[in-house]
Amino acid sequence: MLSRRTGFLLLALSVGALSAAPDHDASRVSAGDFTVAATERGFVILYRGETVCLGSYVNGFRPGYKGTLVSSGEGWKTGTVSRSEEGRTITLQAAFPEGTLTYSAMVSEAGVRVTARVSLAEGAAVGPVEYAAFQLPPSLTERATVEVVNAAGMVTDSLPVPSVGKRGAMAGSGEALVFKTPAMNLTVSSASPLGLYPFDARVAQYGTQQGLWAFGSIPLTPGRESASVVELQVAPPDPTPVVGTITLAPGVRATAVATVADPTARERLAADEIAAYLKRITGKELTRTEVAGEVVLEGVIAVGTLATDAGLIAPDELKKVRPDGYVVRAAAGRVAVCGWRDLGTVYGAYALLQHLGVRFYAPGCEVVPTVRDLTLEPFELAAKPAYELRVVTGDLKLGHTPSADLGNPREIGEAGNVVHSAEYLAPYEKYGETHPEYFALQKDGQRLHHRPNETRFDVHLCLSNPEVRALSAERLLALIEKQKDRTFFGVSQGDGFAWCECKACKALDAVPGVDMTDRLLDYVNVVAREVAVKYPDKRILTLAYTNATSPPPTKVLPEANVRVQYCPYPRRTNCQSHDFTCEQNQQGFADLTGWIAKCPDNLYIFDYSRGYKIWYEPFGSFYAMKRKLDLYAAHGIRGLYYCGVPTNFRDLFVFVQSKLQWAPKADAEALIDEFMAAYYGKAAAPVRAYFDFLHRQVEERHVHQMCEGANPGLVSAEYADTALELFAKAEAAAAGDRPSLYRVRAEKFCVLYADLNERNPVQANLAVGKDTFARRLAEFLQLGRTMRIGSLGRRDDGPVSDWLYKVARIRTQTNPWYADPLVDRLLDDPAGTLAAEEQLGAQTKTAGGWLVLLDGFRGCLGPQEYSNDCPPRRAVWIYGKNTKTPAMWAQLHLDSAPTRQARLVLTAQDDDKPGAVELFVTLNGREVFRGPNPFKERGWSTTEFPLPAGVLRQGENEIRFATLADSVAPDAGWFMMAECKVLFE
Numbered sequence: 001m002l003s004r005r006t007g008f009l010l011l012a013l014s015v016g017a018l019s020a021a022p023d024h025d026a027s028r029v030s031a032g033d034f035t036v037a038a039t040e041r042g043f044v045i046l047y048r049g050e051t052v053c054l055g056s057y058v059n060g061f062r063p064g065y066k067g068t069l070v071s072s073g074e075g076w077k078t079g080t081v082s083r084s085e086e087g088r089t090i091t092l093q094a095a096f097p098e099g100t101l102t103y104s105a106m107v108s109e110a111g112v113r114v115t116a117r118v119s120l121a122e123g124a125a126v127g128p129v130e131y132a133a134f135q136l137p138p139s140l141t142e143r144a145t146v147e148v149v150n151a152a153g154m155v156t157d158s159l160p161v162p163s164v165g166k167r168g169a170m171a172g173s174g175e176a177l178v179f180k181t182p183a184m185n186l187t188v189s190s191a192s193p194l195g196l197y198p199f200d201a202r203v204a205q206y207g208t209q210q211g212l213w214a215f216g217s218i219p220l221t222p223g224r225e226s227a228s229v230v231e232l233q234v235a236p237p238d239p240t241p242v243v244g245t246i247t248l249a250p251g252v253r254a255t256a257v258a259t260v261a262d263p264t265a266r267e268r269l270a271a272d273e274i275a276a277y278l279k280r281i282t283g284k285e286l287t288r289t290e291v292a293g294e295v296v297l298e299g300v301i302a303v304g305t306l307a308t309d310a311g312l313i314a315p316d317e318l319k320k321v322r323p324d325g326y327v328v329r330a331a332a333g334r335v336a337v338c339g340w341r342d343l344g345t346v347y348g349a350y351a352l353l354q355h356l357g358v359r360f361y362a363p364g365c366e367v368v369p370t371v372r373d374l375t376l377e378p379f380e381l382a383a384k385p386a387y388e389l390r391v392v393t394g395d396l397k398l399g400h401t402p403s404a405d406l407g408n409p410r411e412i413g414e415a416g417n418v419v420h421s422a423e424y425l426a427p428y429e430k431y432g433e434t435h436p437e438y439f440a441l442q443k444d445g446q447r448l449h450h451r452p453n454e455t456r457f458d459v460h461l462c463l464s465n466p467e468v469r470a471l472s473a474e475r476l477l478a479l480i481e482k483q484k485d486r487t488f489f490g491v492s493q494g495d496g497f498a499w500c501e502c503k504a505c506k507a508l509d510a511v512p513g514v515d516m517t518d519r520l521l522d523y524v525n526v527v528a529r530e531v532a533v534k535y536p537d538k539r540i541l542t543l544a545y546t547n548a549t550s551p552p553p554t555k556v557l558p559e560a561n562v563r564v565q566y567c568p569y570p571r572r573t574n575c576q577s578h579d580f581t582c583e584q585n586q587q588g589f590a591d592l593t594g595w596i597a598k599c600p601d602n603l604y605i606f607d608y609s610r611g612y613k614i615w616y617e618p619f620g621s622f623y624a625m626k627r628k629l630d631l632y633a634a635h636g637i638r639g640l641y642y643c644g645v646p647t648n649f650r651d652l653f654v655f656v657q658s659k660l661q662w663a664p665k666a667d668a669e670a671l672i673d674e675f676m677a678a679y680y681g682k683a684a685a686p687v688r689a690y691f692d693f694l695h696r697q698v699e700e701r702h703v704h705q706m707c708e709g710a711n712p713g714l715v716s717a718e719y720a721d722t723a724l725e726l727f728a729k730a731e732a733a734a735a736g737d738r739p740s741l742y743r744v745r746a747e748k749f750c751v752l753y754a755d756l757n758e759r760n761p762v763q764a765n766l767a768v769g770k771d772t773f774a775r776r777l778a779e780f781l782q783l784g785r786t787m788r789i790g791s792l793g794r795r796d797d798g799p800v801s802d803w804l805y806k807v808a809r810i811r812t813q814t815n816p817w818y819a820d821p822l823v824d825r826l827l828d829d830p831a832g833t834l835a836a837e838e839q840l841g842a843q844t845k846t847a848g849g850w851l852v853l854l855d856g857f858r859g860c861l862g863p864q865e866y867s868n869d870c871p872p873r874r875a876v877w878i879y880g881k882n883t884k885t886p887a888m889w890a891q892l893h894l895d896s897a898p899t900r901q902a903r904l905v906l907t908a909q910d911d912d913k914p915g916a917v918e919l920f921v922t923l924n925g926r927e928v929f930r931g932p933n934p935f936k937e938r939g940w941s942t943t944e945f946p947l948p949a950g951v952l953r954q955g956e957n958e959i960r961f962a963t964l965a966d967s968v969a970p971d972a973g974w975f976m977m978a979e980c981k982v983l984f985e
Contacts, residue, residue, distance in 0.1 A: 027039070027081055027083075027090060028083075028090070029083060029084075029087055029088050029089065029090050029105070029107050030087075030107060031088055031107040031108050031109055032107075032108070032109030032110075033047055033048045033109075033234070034046070034047055034107045034108075034109075034111065034112055034234075035107070036090060036105045036107045036112055037090075038076070038081055038090045038092060038105070039055065039076070040073065040076045040077065041054065041055030041056075041057075041208070041209060042055035042056035042057050042072060042076075042132075042135070043055065043056050043090070043105045043112075043114060045105075045112055045134070045232065047184070047234050050140075050183075051137055051140075052136065052137075052140060052184075052186060052232075052234065053112075053134045053135055053136060053137075053232065054135040054136070054137050054208070054209055054211055055132075055135050055209055056072070056114065056132055056133055056134060056135060057071075057072045057073055057130070057131075057132050058070065058071070058072045058101065058103060058116050058118070058129075058130070058131050058218065059071050059072070059073070059129070059130045059131075060099070060118060060120075060126065060127075060129045060218075060220055061127040061128045061129065061130070062125050062126075062127045063125055063126070063127035064127060065127060065128060066127070068096075069096065069098050069099050069120060069124055069126065069220075070094070070096050070099045070100070070101045070118055070120075071096075071101075072092070072094075072101060072103055072116075074094070074096070075092055075093075075094030075096075075101050075103065076092065076094075078094060079092050079093050079094030079095070079101070080092070080093050080094075084106075088106055088107050088108065089104055089105065089106040089107075090104060090105050091103070091104040092104070098120060098121045098124040099118060099119055099120040099121060099124060100118070100119045101116070101117070101118055102115075102116075102117040102118075103115075103116050103117075110233060111231055111232050111233035111234065112231065112232045113191070113229060113230075113231045114133060114134075114229070114230050114231075114232075115227065115228070115229050116131065116218060116227065116228045117225055117226070117227045118218060118220055118225065118226050118227075119224070119225040119226075120220055120221070120222045120223065120224070121222065121223070122222055122223040123222055123223075124222040125222075126220050126221070126222060128217070129217045129218050129219070129220055130215075130217065131194070131215065131216050131217060131218050131228065132199070132201075132209075132213045132214070132215055133188060133196065133213075133214045133215070133216060133228075133230040134188055134213070134214045134230070134232055135201070135209055135211050135212075135213045136179060136186065136211045136212045136213070136214075137210075137211045138165070138202050138210055138211050138212075140179075140181055140183070140186075140211075141161050141179060141181060141211070141212045142161070142163075142181075142182075143161075143181070143182055144160075144161045144179055144180055144181040144182070144212075145158060145159065145160050145161065145179075145180045146158070146159055146160075146161060146170060146171065146177060146178070146179055146180075146198045146212070147177070147178040147180065148171050148172060148173070148174040148176075148177060148197070148198070149174050149175055149176040149177070149178060149189075150174045150175055150364065151174075151175045151742060151786050151787060151788070152364065152738060152739045152741075152742030152743065153738040153739055153742070154364030154365070154739050154742075155178075155364065156172065156174055156363060156364050157171040157172060157174075159171060161212065162200075164202075165200050165201070165202025165203050165210070166200055166202075166203075167200060167201065167203045167205070168199070168200060169197050169198070169199055169200075169215070170197070170198040170199065170200050170212075171197060171198055172197060173195035173196055173197040173216070174195065174196060174197070175189060175190055175195070175196070176188060176189035176190065176196065177189075177196050177197070177198055177214050179198075179212065180237065180238060181237065182237060183237060184234050184235065184236065184237055185234070185235045185236070185237055185238065186232065186233070186234055187231075187232070187233045187234075187235070188214040188230060188231070188232050189230070189231050189233075190216070190228075190229070190230055191229040191230065191231055192227060192228050192229040192230075192819070193219065193228075193785065193788070193816055193818045193819040194216045194217075194218060194228045194229075194230065195216055195217075195788065196214050196215065196216045196230070197214075197215055197216065198212055198213070198214065198215070199212070199213040199214075199215035200212060201213050214230070216228070216230075219814060219815050219816050219819050221813055221814045221815060223813075224813055224814055224820075224821075225821075226814065226819060227819075241283040242283050242372065243282075243283045243284055243285075244282035244283050244284050244371065244372040244373050244374065245282065245284060245372075245373045245374070246278060246282055246284050246286065246374045246375075246376070247373070247374065247375040247376070248298070248299060248301075248330060248333045248334060248335060248375075248376050249330070249333070249375060249376060249377045249378055250332075250333065251333075252298045252299045252333030252334075253299055254278075254284075254286055254299050254300075254301065254335075254376075255286065255287060255297075255299040255300065256286055256287040256288070256289045256299065256300050256301070257271045257272075257274050257275045257278075257286050257287070257288055257289070257300075257301045257303060258271070258288075258289045258290065258291045258296065258300050258301065258302055258303065258306055259271050259290055259291070259302075259303050259304050259305075259306050260290065260291060260292075260304065260305050260306045260309065261290045261291065261292045262290075263290065263303075263304055263305075264304070264342045264485075266304075266342035266343055266345060266346050267303055267304035267305070267342050267345055269346055269349075269396075270303050270304065270337065270342075270345045270346045270348070270349035271288060271301075271303040271304070271349070272288065273346075273349050273350070273353070274301060274303065274337070274349050274352060274353065275288055277353050277356075277358055277368065278356075278374075280368050281356065281357075281358070281368060281369060281370065281371050281374060282370075282371055282372065282373075282374050283372075286301070291306055294309045294310050294311075295310060296310040296312060296334055296336075298332070298333035298334060299333060299334075300334055300335075301334070301335040301336075301337065302334060302335070302336045302337070302338075303337050303338070303345060303349065304337070304338055304339075304342060304345045305338065307336035307337060307338040308338055310336075312329060312331075312334060312336035313327050313329060313336050313338045317382065318338065318339070318340040318344075319340065320382070320384075321339070321340055321344065321382055321383065321384040322340035322341075322344075322384070323340055323341060323344075323384075323388055323487075324339070324340070324341070324343055324344050324347065324384060324385055324388060324401075325339060325340060325344050325347070325382070325383055325384025325385070326338065326339040326340075326344040326345060326347050326348030326351060326381070326382070326383065326384075327339075327348065327380070327381070327382045328348050328351055328352050328355070328379075328380065328381040328382075329379075329380050329381075330376045330377070330378050330379050330380075331378045335352070335376060337349055337352055340384075343402070343405065344384075346396050347396070347399055348381070350396070350397050350399075351381050351383065352381070355379065355381060356369070356374070356376075357369040357371075359678065360395075360397040360398060361651070361655055361675055361678050361679055362651035362654065362655060362679065363395070363651075364739070365651070365678060365679050365739070367678060383662065384662075385399060385661055385662040386633055386638075386661060386662060386663070386664050387637075387638055387639055387640050387661045388638045388639055389401055389488060389539075389563070389604055389638070389639030389640060389641060390639075390640055390658070390661045391406070391640065391641040391642060392640075392642050392645065392654055392657060392658060392661075393645065393654055395654070395658070398654065398655065398658035398659075399658055399661065399662050400658065401488075404485075404486065405486050405487050405488060406418040406486060406487075406488050406489075406490075407476075407479055407480065407483055407486050407488060407489035407490060408483070409421070409424035409479060411483070412479065412482050412483075414427070414479075415427060415429075416490075417490065418488060418489065418490035418541060419490060419492065419541075419543070419606075419641075420458070420490070420492060420493070420494050420495050421489075421490035421491055421492050422459040422460060422461050422492065422493050422494040423459040423494060424475065424479070425461070425471070425472040425475050425476060425491065425527075426438050426439070426459070426461050426468055426471055426472060426475075427459075428448070428457075428459050431471075432448075432449065435467070436448075436449070437462060437465060437467075438461060438462060438465060438467065438468050438471070439459070439460065439461060439462060439500075440460035440461060440462055440498050440499055440500035440501070440502075440505075441462065441500050441501045441502040441505075442498060442501060443501055448460055448498060456496070458494035458495045458496035458498060459494040460493055460494045460496070460498040460499055460500060461493070461494075461500070461523075462500045462502060462504075462505060463493075463500060463505055463508070463519055463520065463522070463523035464500070464502065464504035464505045464507070464508060464519070464522075464523075465504075468523075469523060469526045469527065472491065472523075472526075472527050473526065473527045473530035473531070476489060476491060476527055476530075476531060477530065477531065477534065477535075480531065480534075480535055480538060484535075486538075487537070487538060487539055488538075488539050488541050488563075489531075489538055489539070489540055489541065490540075490541045490542070491523075491524045491527050491528070491540050491541070491542050492520075492524075492541070492542045492543045492545075493520060493543070493545075493548075493549075497546070497548070499513070499516060499548055501513060505519055506519075508522050508556075510551070510553075510554040510555065514547075514548075515548075515551050515554075516548045516549055517544065517548075517549045517550075517551055517552065517553045517554075517556075518553050518554060518555045518556045520542065520548075520549050521542070521553055521556040521557070521558055521562075521564075522556050524540065524542045524558065524559075524562055525556065525558065525559045525562065527540065528540045528558075528559040528561050528562045529559060531561065532559065532560070532561050536561065538561065539561060539562075539563050540559075540561055540562045540563065541563050541565055541604070541641075542558075542562060542563075542564055542565065543564070543565050543567055543606060544564050544565065544566040544567060544591070544595060545565075545567040545569060545606070546567075546569060546572075547571070547572065550566070550567065550569070550572050550588070550591045551591055551594070552591060552594030552595045552597070552598050552599075553598060553599075557598065557599055557602075558599055558602045560602075562602055563602055563603070563604045563639055564595065564599065564602055564603055564604065565604045565605060565606035565639070565641055566591065566592055566595050566603060566604070566605055566606065567605075567606045567607075567608075568580070568585070568588045568592065568605070568607060568608065568628075569588075569608060569707070569708075570706055570707065570708050570709075571587075572587040572588045572591060573585045573587070573588030573589075574704070574706055575704040575705065575706060576608050576609060576610075576611075576619075576621050576624065576705055576706055576707045577619070577620045577621050577624055577698050577703060577704060577705035578624050578698075578704065579624045579627040579628050579631070580592065580628070580631065582704070584704055596635050596637075600635065600636055600637075601636075603637050603638075603639075604637065604638065604639025604640065604641065605628075605632055605637055605639065605640050605641070606641045606643060607625070607628065607640065607641070607642055607643065608643050608644075608707040609621040609624075609625050609642060609643075609644070609645055609646055609653070609707075610644045610645055610646040610647065610707060611646075611705065611706075611707055611709075611710075611711055612644070612707055612708060612794055613708065613709055613710050613793055613794050613797055614710050614711065614757075614792065614793045614797055615647050615791070615792060615793050615794075616647055616648075616749065616750045616753040616754070616789075616792055616793075617705075617710070617711050617712075617714070617715070617750065617753065617754050617757075618648045618694055618714055618715060618750050618751060618754060619646045619647070619648060619705055619711065620694055620695050620697070620698035620703065620705060620714065621646055621653075621705070622646070622649065622652075622653055622656075622691075622695060623695055625653075625657060626656070626660070626668055629657070629660050629661075629664060630664065633664035640661060642657075643707075645657075647750065648694075648747060648750040649691060649747065651675075651679065651743075652672065652675050652676070652679070652691075655671065655675050656668055656671045656672060656675065659671055672688070672691070673688070676688050676691075679740070679743060680730070680734065680740050680743055680744060681733075681734060681737045681739075681740035682733040682734060682737065682740070683729075683730040683731070683733040683734040683737075683740050683741075683744050685733070686726050686727070686729040686730040686733060687726075687730050687744060687747065689726050690723055690726040690727065690730070690747070693722060693723065693726065694714075694723075697714060697719060698714065701714075710797075712754075712757070712758050713758075714754065715751060715754035715755055715758060717755075717759060717767035717768075719751075720751060720754070720755040720767075723748075723751045724748070724751065724752075724755075727744060727745075727747070727748040727751070730744045731744055731745070731748075742786075745783050745786075746783075746787060748783065749780065749783045749784065749787065749789075752776055752779060752780040752783070753780060753792070755776065756773070756776060756777055756780060756807050757803070757807060759773075760773065760807040760808060761773065761807075761808065761809075761838075761858060762806065762807055762808065762809055762858055763807075763858070763859065764858040764859040764889070770831065770834070770835075771830075771831045773834075774826075774830035774831040774833075774834045775830050775831075777807075777808060777826070777830060777834070778826050778827050778830035781818070781823055781826055781827065782827055784800065784818060785818035785823065788816075788818070789818075790816060799817075800812070800817040800818075801813075801817050804817075805855075808834060808837075809837070809838060809841050809855050809856070810822065810826075810834070810837045810841075822837075838856070838891075839893060841853055841855040841856055842855070842856030842890060842891055842892070842893065843856065843892055843893065846981060846983075848983040848984060849902070849981060849982050849983035849984050850892060850981065850982045850983075851979070851980070851981050852890050852892055852959060852980040852981065852982065853890075854874060854875070854876050854977075854978075854979075854980075856890040856891065857876045857888045857889065857890045857980075858888065858889055858890065859878070859885060859887050859888045859889060860876040860877060860878050860885055860887075860888035861876065861877050861878070861879075861885055862874070862875055862876040862877055863875065863876050866976060866978075868912070868938075869912065869938040869939070870909065870938055870939045870940055871939075871940065873907075873940060873978040874978065875976045875977060875978040876888060876976070876977055877974050877975060877976035877977065878961065878962070878963055878974065878975055879963065879967045879973055879974050880917075880963050880965055880966040880967030880968075880972075880973035880974075881962075881963055881964070881965060881966050881967075882966040882967060883967055883973075886962060886963050887960060887961065887962035887963070888960070888961050889958055889959060889960040889961070890958070890959050890980070891956050891957065891958055891959075892952075892956075892957045892958075892959060892982055893955065893956055893957070894952060894953070894954055894955065894957060895954065896954050897950075897952060897953050897954045898952050898984055900984040900985045901946070901947075901949065901984070901985045902946075902947040902952055902982055902983065902984050902985075903944045903945060903946050903947055903982075903983055903984075903985075904921070904923070904928060904944065904945040904946075904947055904959070904980070904981070904982060905942065905943075905944050905945075905979075905980075905981040905982075905983055906935075906942065906943055906944075906945070906977055906979065906980055906981075907940050907941070907942045907977070907978045907979035908933070908935045908940070908941070908943075908975065908976060908977040908978060908979075909935050909936060909937060909938070909939060909940055909941065909976050909978075910933055910935045910936065910937045910975065911937065911971075911972055911973060911974045911975070911976075912937050912938050913937075913969075913971075913972045913973075915932075916932035916933050916934075916935075917932070917933055917963060917965070917973055917974065917975050918930075918931060918932055918933070918963065918964035918965050919931070919932075919933040919961060919962070919963060919964065919975055920961070920962045920963075920964050921945065921959075921960070921961055921962075922958075922959075922960045922962075923947055923948070923951050923952070923957065923958070923959055923960075924951055924952075924953065924957055924958055925958075926948050926951045928945050928947060928948070929945050930964070933975055935975075940978055942979075947982070952982075959980065959982075961975065961977070963975060
């Protein structure tokens, strides 16, 4: 072992001299082609004598970067470095005032594995954590490509390394990064809960550490150890592809993909995509060029306005496909691609590629044919989407409207968005104090203002105020001026229900303070008329949303440049798993037909196809949305904005819906089959069987699912058994196909979630044995870890740790949850771990006996703090016999049968209604108490009950509480307990 205080030999050596260091050096290890040296710059790695990693570092900061908790840089100076006996692992151990760092590199013939373990003291304040796992030198990454690979083994991002460095993340994170260089392919992969992304550090501020970094952040939790394992492997470079040919009939070799000299960003994207995919198809790299004149030579693919400048596509042809359509033509040794606007040019580029056999199904799922010698015979393509607004996920390959076509105040540093724009049009933070009259008068007589402890603040305006109208128009024009290339801009109220109650606003309503559609349209029209004068091509989006503005107008119709997005939203449209024929959607259908009758040319749809509260419940909206699209298309509605898409079968939903937005009469069933064959491979048949089963269940059992609430009920025990059997077949079919297997399991994850959520030991309604429940929970957690699931739902429904407590009374302590050691134990021994955790949470010693912990009770509601007319205490409670929670029970484990008299001591309270709730208390099936409970109302009281002699036994003892009568109201007939003890004389 070598102390840094006594000197670090390698500090005197250059990186190039590492190979000359003696084998006994504690700071250097080798195996096969790899050498690793520990320096103050971190782990330096050589492969066959060439430096492939300049160093590495781990820094855990305090909040706001105000000091460090742990730092490998400091650790190299003050810690100790050792080498393992077999000579393959270097380990740095360093102590800091609030934590420790163990940082090691293990070398093998296959590569280098680096492990960072950080332990923080209880109470340590944790801020950002930076982990540069491997720092690749700039010389190595010249003319390189970086690929980001996800847990399914799919490449989610592939981008060339720019010739000039620009500090920052180059792409999103993944499970692995592949740096494809001319000399070698370097793969950096995470073997722990750590996402990696490529970070461009080729700038002067990083000095000798300049390069491309594999970067991430280790999740640190005070009082616990966090570990990260990252591996580096080297492989030969990709083989030089066979270069084929591209021929443009009649026999002209393709040479270039060209645009005008100053193309728009979208024209450049279209040309780049054509060139890139043609290279993937044939191996032939066409020159990317810009043409200053109007002449396009033979062998050129002309993209964008160059095609019209050269007369290859006529302007009249493009008028027929406006606003977002395209024309593609191959003739006379040339190809032309152009849209009525540049967005259509991008769609045209992808249409050309699809004509050549490319298929775009989802991110990471494409089919690109390989053709040695490709010939483009003469052909023509012309298409435009049936809907002029198509907001789904922004995927241009699927023909979506991109976010860059929507006005966005946030991109100019302001609040607000295209959906709820009031906070941009009249910013509360700017005008709230100086002009309170700009904002909605509330029912309490005050203008809109921040309230103590509010969790959200929705800006609502006084829409009748002339100054608000003038200000809104002025600010919208300012936004358009900065985003002139965009089409759609929002003018709408804030979310929520804080509408203005002033007389002038109510005077605009059809029903004052109730039906406010006319009020909103009157305001929107004023702004829209101002916009139309200067920007007649822009479209103003507003909302027909909630009870306030869902009813069609009675006095005011929208201006020609206004598009009203009707929102089939609860409570007027309560069921999203069925279409408008559902009895729960009749009011919404009446609203929609009213809007169609009054302003059919101004109507778009803002629709809801998923659950927002719980994200991973199977949600059966696919065919409901298909039938809705049929209805929308039949009535000439021309815009669709999806407020999210379902989690289950997400990519299938997006693909089919996207195709129907361009061609409403397309065969949806054929599209489903095509997608599944590409996406699930050999597992397509059993996955299709599950997909059909899901939607049959929704229809046959009349399962109503809504977007704004939890949706239990679809996944019954029988449903779960059938679905899991189908998934077992799908997994077997997908064996050996990593992407398909991952996708199958992503759907299985949703079924497991609903099954575990609805039937678990805490609710005491298991339909399977405890061991089966434990195995399903472990599989769910394994899949969640693989998928990097961060949250299960919105707000309080999101944290996985809280959900684990709700279904199994276990709780992780580490963020992210899947890095917690408890998860590892569960995966290794599901049933044993759950049993051990259950006993830990069931009881604890107290003076004179045992405290039965509230966490150990099953069948009840809670534990949760209760403070209504009483001191706040954590409690559990049950309701009457006619409810889902008529009883609760817990286990008390005793190592031996007691010989002394025992008593049950409870602190509890009766419900807050007249009369005492009748209660039945048993111990191991023997009656302890029956009758009206003796506890007081609206407060806590303590009562003792003697336990029958000999009833307590060695091992498990069940204490059970049950009500004896029905609850006559939802808030009546309950019994609540804050403490339960078993004490001995």
